[in-house]
Amino acid sequence: MRIWALITLSLAVSTYGHHSVSPKTHLDVKKYAARIAELFQNTTIELFPQNGSTDPNMADISKKWEQLFSEFKIDSQEDALSQTGCVDITVVFAKGTNESGNVGAVVGPPFLEALREKAGSWSVAMQGVDYAANVTGFALGGDPDGSLQMYIDSTSYSSHFANHSTTQGVRYCCSSC
Template identity: 45%
Template sequence: MTPISDLIDLTAALVTALLAHVVIQTPRSCAPGIKPVLYWVGNKHLSRPQNSFSSQRRPLNTLLSWITNLFPVNILVQDVDGLISAAEQTLATVLGIDTTEDLSSNCATVTIIFARGTTEAGNVGALVGPPFFDAVQAQLPTASTLAIQGVDYPASVPGFLEGGDPAGSQQMAADVTQALSACPSTKLVMSGYSQGGQIVHNAAKLLPAATMAKVSSVVIFGDPDYPTPVVNVPASQQLVICHAGDNICQAGDLILLPHLTYAIDADQAAAFVVAQL
């Protein structure tokens, strides 16, 4: 676990790393001052070659290194509030991402309504949402456009323990209704991470079946309600990604590293979304 007293030093390291990765061609090496890390998610070993380059929207290997060094793991959800919210805000601030409000924009080819995880910053967080959005944008046909709306809700620990914040569930349902009303031709995606997955499930129950029939796809990362399907959406249009060893996906309340690394699944999730269009 990273002590809170180390956050300032880590923030400095993150800023240095960010400045080293501002171009599209990003080296697959660890951020300055951060030790190399080998990742295991399920049975997949994620090695990081030191001398190759990859055209990435954001440097995913660096993001995973930051998560491993910055975020406390092996803690109960009940104890997460101050620890993970501080780490999350640091990550979001350094990357310059966490809030997206596109419902008031012009209609897009694809609209993603996304609910962030517990204590994440802004309204889309930093751990999963932004890498997922980047991947969708990269895989869309050239002429297609993408709108993203984060669900504005507290994302608090009590909300998670309650099965998903009731007000947040109502807000997501309202966001879906608004998007489909204003832009009936848009391909709408309902998505969420962690407690955001609970919000997706709850919002689907609140919406009429006729409205849910217009939803193009549903994507949930680290779903606390797994394996319960989202109602009124065909199984072929739902993708739930749960890492082996993710206690949250097992109806637990222990946050382990597999729950914090869903950014590695962004391309898989994006491919699923594009296939449903």
């Protein structure tokens, strides 16, 4: 029997196997968080501009994110489904509102790094969810298309690695449990 858990932020899928995915460069999470605060301390965003157009500050914000990605060698794109071989833990992760890539930069990469640190000898990979991550979806209480894509990614991953599972099967667990 398989137990499915719908989790709005992430879903960790354990697929017992060999260690084929190596961790990326270590991220100093405290330094990263301090740099985010420094870069964005005087930045304002108009979520619902009066004239209906995009806030002009968004271009500047995008440049700041790119600077941060470059400075910390952050990759806002994680594609575990395209990897070959098995990993012990794969997280299907939905980025935050207005973030780039498929895992964003504020929570996704530091979360992945923290999981890798806690996992010890287990290998950890992440599959980001490709969806709009816009304010409209946030205002609706969640993006319906993003929710569907997260389900599809989770199901695809489970099916893709079902043959690599042990007799214990595939376990699904909440990242905060």
